[in-house]
Amino acid sequence: MKRHAPKEPDLDPRLLKVLRDISQDVFGPDEDIKNLDFATIEKRSREVAQRVARHLAEEAAAKQAQDRHGPQPCPDCGRPSSGTIETRELLIQDGPIQLQESVYHCSQCRRDFFPQ
Numbered sequence: 001m002k003r004h005a006p007k008e009p010d011l012d013p014r015l016l017k018v019l020r021d022i023s024q025d026v027f028g029p030d031e032d033i034k035n036l037d038f039a040t041i042e043k044r045s046r047e048v049a050q051r052v053a054r055h056l057a058e059e060a061a062a063k064q065a066q067d068r069h070g071p072q073p074c075p076d077c078g079r080p081s082s083g084t085i086e087t088r089e090l091l092i093q094d095g096p097i098q099l100q101e102s103v104y105h106c107s108q109c110r111r112d113f114f115p116q
């Protein structure tokens, strides 16, 4: 008996248009796809999905870091502390990303903290 995965909702038409362009880049023209084995198709698809996931994660984290304006209260003493944006490499499920995050320093407690 064939097993069917639950039907997913249709992708947004804007995303489908982008995916058609990406498909051309990843697999080449339709004539080239005929010559690819499925393992290659799956591998290339997965690589693109991972690149997209890393990009989305980096962008979202950068927006969060840049949206924090002004001083934040120190979790220990409550004193308003100024912050900076720092970048570090983080390994996520889909590979390494350059994570931007807000780092605050309390001069009173001599400690760094990362507000959520």
Ligand SMILES: [Zn+2]
Binding pocket: 074, 075, 076, 077, 078, 079, 106, 107, 108, 109, 110
């Ligand atoms: Zn403090």
